[in-house]
Amino acid sequence: MARIHKTVTGDGFLAKQPTNKTLLDIHRRMVRIRHFEERAGKLMEDGKIPGALHLYVGQEAVAAGVMVHLTAEDQITSTHRGHGHLIAKGGDFDRMYAELFGRSTGYCKGKGGSMHISNMDLGMLGANGIVGGGPPIAMGAAFANKFRKSKHVAVAFFGDGASNEGSFHEAANMASLYKLPAIFVCENNGYGEYTAQANHQAVVDVADRAAGYGMPGVIVDGMDAVAVYEAAGEAIARARKGQGPTLLECKTYRFYDHVGVRGMGLNYRTDDEVKKWMKRDPIKLFEARLAEQKVLSKKQAEAVHAEVLAEIEAAVAFAEQSPMPDVASLLDDVYSTAG
Amino acid sequence: MSAVASETKTRQLPYVVAITEGVREVLKEQANAFVAGEDVAGAGSVYGYYRGLLDEFGADRIYDTPISEKGIIGLGVGAAAAGLRPVLDIMFMDFIGECMDEIANQMAKMRFMFGGSATLPITVLTMAGAGANLAAQHSQSLEAWLAHLPGLKVVMPATPYDAKGLIIAAARDDNPVFVVLNKMSLAMMGDVPEGPYEVPIGKANVVRTGKNYTIVTLGRMLGQALDAAKQLAELGIDAEVIDARSVQPFDTEAVIKSVEKTHRAMVVHEAVRFGGFGAEIAAQIQEHAFDYLDAPVARVGAPFSPVPFSPALEKVYVPNAERIVVVAREQLGI
C-alpha cells in the first residue's frame, strides 16, 4: 500500500492540503477497515471466530487519517480494538483473518488472536489486551527513534477509558520530558466498556490533560477524516522536527457494542444517540465530500468497495483453509533462541 | 464442609449466581461494606455476577470505577485503613499487574510494617482461568504471585457452594483476601444454601475419598481431577481428591493426612507448572511426609508458555482429566 511521507513546508508545522492521491488513500484505508470488521463480526456470530472481538466500525477516520502520514518505519501501538489500526498501517487481510481464526498462517501464528493482532515489520507494536498498555510502549519506541537520530515517530492509540490508567500519565510525562517523537491519539468514543465517560472521568476533554504534561492538546472531529488528517499531520510533523509529543483527541463513536456486534444487550446507550452518530458515518461523510470535490464519483467509490469485498472473500477462504498451529509450536517463541 | 443450619433451603444454582448471593449477603450484613470495580454497578460486571445489586443496595454501596486498577486497590486499602470493609473487583486476574504495588507493597505489608496497628478487611474478587480463547492477557491463573506475599490470603472456589461461602468468609475476615474465581466455572451448577454461611478459609475439602492415591487440586481443576479419578479407578487406582480451596493459608495438614494413607500424590493446577503453587505443595509433602511417599510427587500444570489464543493450542495448554491420567500412569508406572 502506498504510504505518503509528509513533508513540511513553510513556517510553523503547516501541512499542505491533502492531494487527491492522499484522499483516495485515506478512503481506501477506511473502506478496508469497515468491510474487514463487518465481515469479522459476522464470522464471529457464525461461531467461526473464537474469543472476544472488539470492532472498530465507526472510528475508521481516526486510523486512516493518522496512518496515511506514517511509513512502515514509524511505529504505532494499538488497543484491544486494534484491527483498524493494523489495516490502516498496511495489514494484510489473509494474515489478519488467519489470526482471528487462530491459524498458523496468522500474523501471530495463531497465538495472539484479535486482541493481540500485530506485525512488527509494519511498525505495529501490538494490539493490546491491557487497557493503557500501549502508551508506555509507544513512548519507548519514540525513545528508540530519538536514540537512533531517525525522523520516525511513534503513535499511541488509546481510548477515553484508557486515559484513566496511570500508564498513560507516566508515558505522557516521560515523552514530554525527553521531547520524544510521540503522538498520543485518544480515540474518545464516549465509553469505556459500558461506562459512559461522564461516569469515569471528571473532564470531558481528555485533551485538557495535555497541559499537565507540558505538551499541546488538540481536539478534532474524529468522524471527519480530513480534520484528523490535518491535525495528525501537524502533530506528526512537529514530532519529526524534534519538538516533542502531542495529545490529539479525536471525538468519535463505536457503532457496535463493546464486544462483538450486539454485545451483552445492556442498555447503556440510547438508540437516539447511536442513530445520531451513525448519521455521521465517517465513510459516508467522506465519500459525499469526495464526490462533491469530484475526487471520487459514487461509481468509483462503489468499485473500491467491491474490490475490497472481493479481497475479503479471498482472505476469509485463505484463513479457513489454513492449518491450525501444530501443537508442538506451543513452546516456540517463548524465548528467542538467537544470540 | 461447614455446617449449615438444617432448616435452610438448598437450591441448585450456577456458580455465577452463587457469587452474587455471596456478595449480597456481605452487603446485607456489613453496613461498612461496599463494592468497587470496573463496570460492576451499571453493567453488573462483564460476567454479570453483580447484576441486580445496584438496584437492591443503591449507588452508595456499589461503585463503577474508572479503568484504574491501581486506584481501585488503593481505594480499598485506604478505605479499609479508615474503617470500611471494601469488596473490590479486578475484572480479570491478569490485570493485577496494573496494581501489584498496591497489592504487594501496601495491602500485604501495611499491618506488619505498622506494628499491627492497621487492619485491612478487604475482599478482592477476580476472574482467572484459560479456556475461553481470550489469549495471553485475559486467561492467566496467577495465584502463586499472591500466595507468595505474606499478609494476603488467597482462596479459589471450585464450586458454587464454595464461591458463596468463601466470599462471605473472606468479607468477614479482618485480612485482605483474594477470591480467585474461574470464568470457565460460571455456568457450573451446584447446591447452594439460602442465606449466609461460611466456608472456612484455610480448610481443604476432601471431595472424594480414596485409598491409594492423593490428588490435590486448585480451583477449577477439581472437576478435571474427579473425572480423572473415575478413569483411574478403572486402572485400579482409588484416588482421594482434595480441593485445596485456599492456597494461603494452605491446609497442609489435610494433605499430609491423606498422603500418609495413600503414599502417592499429585498436585494439579491450571497455572504454569514451573514455579506454580503446586511446587510449594509438593515441597510441603516431602518435608512432612517424606517417609510415607512411595513415589515422587507428580505435578500437572500448564506448559511454560503464555496462554495461547488458538483453540488448537489452548486445548492442549489447559490441564484436563486426560493429562492427569497420563501423568499419573507415568508416575505410577502403569
Next chain:
Amino acid sequence: MVQAIGIVANPASGKDVRRLVARASVFDNQEKCAIVRRVIVGASGAGATRFVYAPDTHHIVANAFAEFDTTAEEVDAPRTGSALDTTEAAIALRRTGCAVVITLGGDGTNRAFVKGWGDAPLLPISTGTNNVFPRLVEATVAGAAAGVIALGTVGLGECATRAKIIRVAIDGEADDLALIDAVLTRERFVGAKALLEADALVLALLTRADPAAVGMTSIGGLIKPTAASSREGLLVELGTGGRALRAPIAPGLYRTVAVTGARRIAPGQPVEVRGPGVLAFDGERERVLKNGQRAWLTLATDGPWVVDVPTTMQLAACRGAFLEGATDAD
C-alpha cells in the same frame, strides 16, 4: 428592576489544531469554569441577583453556579456539542430579556451567538484562539460591569457600541455571518477548521483591519488599518503576483501572503465570490463552495452591541455604584 445577566460558555473554544500550528495555548474547561465563578462574584459584588445561562455539554456554567447560593436559570437549548448549541442558546437567552450576555469563547463563539441574536448586548471574555472580537479582561471586573448594566446604573447606549458584521448569502444555501473577517480560500475541505494555508487565500473582507491583532485582520491592518469604529470595512485580495507581506495569520504564526489589492468597502455593498473554495469566517473554515457556486459578502453596521468594560466601570464609579450605603439619591 434588576435585570438578568446571561452567561454562555463554549466548551469547545481554545482546543483546536491551532494549539499545534500556531502555538496557541490550550484553554481547559476548568479554567473556563473558574472564569464563570469570577464573573458571578463580580456581578454579585455589583449587586446583580439574577442570572440566566445556556446549557453546555461540559456543564461549565452549571458547575460554576453549584459553588454558590446564587440561583441561576438554565435556558432550554440543545447540547449537541456543535456551534449550533451557542446559536440556539442565543435565541433562548434573547427570550429571557436579559440585559447583557457574557460570552466565554473566541471569535467563533461570538459569531455563533450573533447568528442567533443579531443585536445582542455582548460582553465577550476571551477564552478562544483568534481573539479579535472578545477582549482579554479580568472576569471579576467583567462580571461587575455586567452587574451595573443589569442594575440599570449604566445604560447600554452609554457603554456599548454596535459592532460591524459581514452578512453572507450563499447561492441556494443558508445565510451566514462573520464578525471580523470573511475569507475565500482555495482549500477544499473544512477539515480541522483553522485557516492556515496562506498560499490558498484568495480574498478577505474585514470589518476591521487591525495591525495590532492576529488573524486575517492583521493582513489588512498591516497595509491599510481600518478601525472597528470606522463605518467602512476593508477588502483585501490575495494571489500570485501580489506584494509579499508578512503577517501573523494566527497566534504564533507569521506567514508570507501575496496581496494584490486592498480597498475600503462601504456598508451594504456586496462583494461577490465564486467557488470552488471554502469560505472561512473569523479564522475558521466553515462553508464549502462548489465549482461556480456564488456567495455575497456584505458589510453591515447593525451588528451586536459590545460593552466596553473600562467605560462601563468609569461611569459606574462616577455614579458611586460601589459606595456602601449609597442610595439613588447620592
